[in-house]
Amino acid sequence: xxxxxxxxxxxxxxxxxxxxxxxxxxxxxxxxxxxxxxxxxxxxxxxxxxxxxxxxxxxxxxxxxxxxxxxxxxxxxxxxxxxxxxxxxxxxxxxxxxxxxxxxxxxxxxxxxxxxxxxxxxxxxxxxxxxxxxxxxxxxxxxxxxxxxxxxxxxxxxxxxxxxxxxxxxxxxxxxxxxxxxxxxxxxxxxxxxxxxxxxxxxxxxxxxxxxxxxxxxxxxxxxxxxxxxxxxxxxxxxxxxxxxxxxxxxxxxxxxxx
Amino acid sequence: xxxxxxxxxxxxxxxxxxxxxxxxxxxxxxxxxxxxxxxxxxxxxxxxxxxxxxxxxxxxxxxxxxxxxxxxxxxxxxxxxxxxxxxxxxxxxxxxxxxxxxxxxxxxxxxxxxxxxxxxxxxxxxxxxxxxxxxxxxxxxxxxxxxxxxxxxxxxxxxxxxxxxxxxxxxxxxxxxxxxxxxxxxxxxxxxxxxxxxxxxxxxxxxxxxxxxxxxxxxxxxxxxxxxxxxx
Numbered sequence: 020x021x022x023x024x025x026x027x028x029x030x031x032x033x034x035x036x037x038x039x040x041x042x043x044x045x046x047x048x049x050x051x052x053x054x055x056x057x058x059x060x061x062x063x064x065x066x067x068x069x070x071x072x073x074x075x076x077x078x079x080x081x082x083x084x085x086x087x088x089x090x091x092x093x094x095x096x097x098x099x100x101x102x103x104x105x106x107x108x109x110x111x112x113x114x115x116x117x118x119x120x121x122x123x124x125x126x127x128x129x130x131x132x133x134x135x136x137x138x139x140x141x142x143x144x145x146x147x148x149x150x151x152x153x154x155x156x157x158x159x160x161x162x163x164x165x166x167x168x169x170x171x172x173x174x175x176x177x178x179x180x181x182x183x184x185x186x187x188x189x190x191x192x193x194x195x196x197x198x199x200x201x202x203x204x205x206x207x208x209x210x211x212x213x214x215x216x217x218x219x220x221x222x223x224x225x226x227x228x229x230x231x232x233x234x235x236x237x238x239x240x241x242x243x244x245x246x247x248x249x250x251x252x253x254x255x256x257x258x259x260x261x262x263x264x265x266x267x268x269x270x271x272x273x274x275x276x277x278x
Numbered sequence: 279x280x281x282x283x284x285x286x287x288x289x290x291x292x293x294x295x296x297x298x299x300x301x302x303x304x305x306x307x308x309x310x311x312x313x314x315x316x317x318x319x320x321x322x323x324x325x326x327x328x329x330x331x332x333x334x335x336x337x338x339x340x341x342x343x344x345x346x347x348x349x350x351x352x353x354x355x356x357x358x359x360x361x362x363x364x365x366x367x368x369x370x371x372x373x374x375x376x377x378x379x380x381x382x383x384x385x386x387x388x389x390x391x392x393x394x395x396x397x398x399x400x401x402x403x404x405x406x407x408x409x410x411x412x413x414x415x416x417x418x419x420x421x422x423x424x425x426x427x428x429x430x431x432x433x434x435x436x437x438x439x440x441x442x443x444x445x446x447x448x449x450x451x452x453x454x455x456x457x458x459x460x461x462x463x464x465x466x467x468x469x470x471x472x473x474x475x476x477x478x479x480x481x482x483x484x485x486x487x488x489x490x491x492x493x494x495x496x497x498x499x500x501x502x503x504x505x506x507x508x509x510x
Binding site for chain 2: 241
């Protein structure tokens, strides 16, 4: 009986049917698909990802892209070797004996553990650094907004100006840091503004705060409840208007606030 | 004949009892939710001119008038009446008249003590204009809001003043005695056809918070519903 080669194939090369080099094939397919996947991720991310209206959300989108790029070769490794095995080594009949056992080598073992560890360590460090960036200290001109969730509407109060929002609108000035103090009057809600990259639970009887976020693009966005909260949960949303500083000041005065 | 052990027989009997218990639990559970979450018949505002209409509704402290066939506990739920599915004409001035028979429940979110979105940002309470109501004098709110991405957002929020706790029964509605109601009137304008939702934001559902938001507050047909702007 012949000894298996590194592919697990019989080493009898003198047979009429020469066995192809399966490992080389699979690695080439994996490499090509991984490169294509990475290119697709980089090109499609700006299209697929929601537009970012703050540096915080831009960083989040970039993190999503980087993590996806790193995940593509890993996912392709699994899919390609699984798919290759299913297609190439398929058999119609019931196997009469076990497959040839793999012969692990120190190179494979150390390489597998090393690459996996390095990848995980990189993700952890990246995550810690991103988290550290979100914990920036409040600046002197931070706008405070008290957010109250109640089935099924968000209401906003600006304590520095003594004014509440009117209707389903959250008004914010551009390029000014904002900190949201979020609570609920009834059940659990989830306060999220995707364009700003913030999301925090609204708990009855407690106040939770979001990271400091600075809207950087004038426009209209949406705040939504992201915690199933009852009958009209899907309607619990409001507009977020990011306006110029002058417009914001005018809005404050128009709604009875003081500058 | 094969003899079964006592444990085997007891197991069979126990399984039968548990099985019947599960079936009975499912039956009672389904029976208890009968009538919940239904969509009541549409109630149209009465047209009073080419671009005006009046919506005349009531709020009761129980469901004896509007849900007379309801069982416990729904028969004791607070409710809007005669429906919670309203229809009003587009591009019109809508006058809403609410006969408010219920007592007050302290508002937990001061935002809703303000009158918002009405003509002049006021409501008439028994003929007296008011722009806000003290949080402990409010029985319900009529808060009309837009659904996501509504092309023509509409927001109207009016606190409804409660009758005094010790007010004697003075009127009879469909054979049921109630105190003399507060008559609340306000106006707002509609735009193009669309569908909006409305809801009470006062914790009137019974019990202390957070229970005041359950029951009728979370069920269509009582303290929440829709307002459709449509041609008719």
